[in-house]
């Protein structure tokens with residue numbers, strides 16, 4: 153789960169008030185994309201985001217993500233992890249990009265979960 157720590161480093165950069173979320177995309181053991189959520193809209197219109205989710209930001213900053221794995225960390229104000237399961241839009245986006253699964257933080261032990269995409 154070491155890559156969740158890298159996703160946490162991205163979450164720290166978020167300017168979002170309530171939910172700081174970071175994501176990294178890993179392929180062959182290397183981080184090939186990273187990003188964090190933003191209250192600003194930077195996505196493409198067809199996705200209909202009103203804010204930029206960390207997964208979208210990470211995908212926009214990557215190249216050839218096919219076969220990769222996504223790690224998502226949601227951090228509360230007290231720095232503890234919280235539920236970061238990708239939303240349906242991000243799940244679709246990640247699947248279309250060829251991402252096979254996503255690990256995400258949760259608020260209860262073992263503090264992470266995984267979803268096959």
Ligand SMILES: [Zn+2]
Pocket residue numbers: 205207238239240241242243
């Ligand atoms: Zn999302």
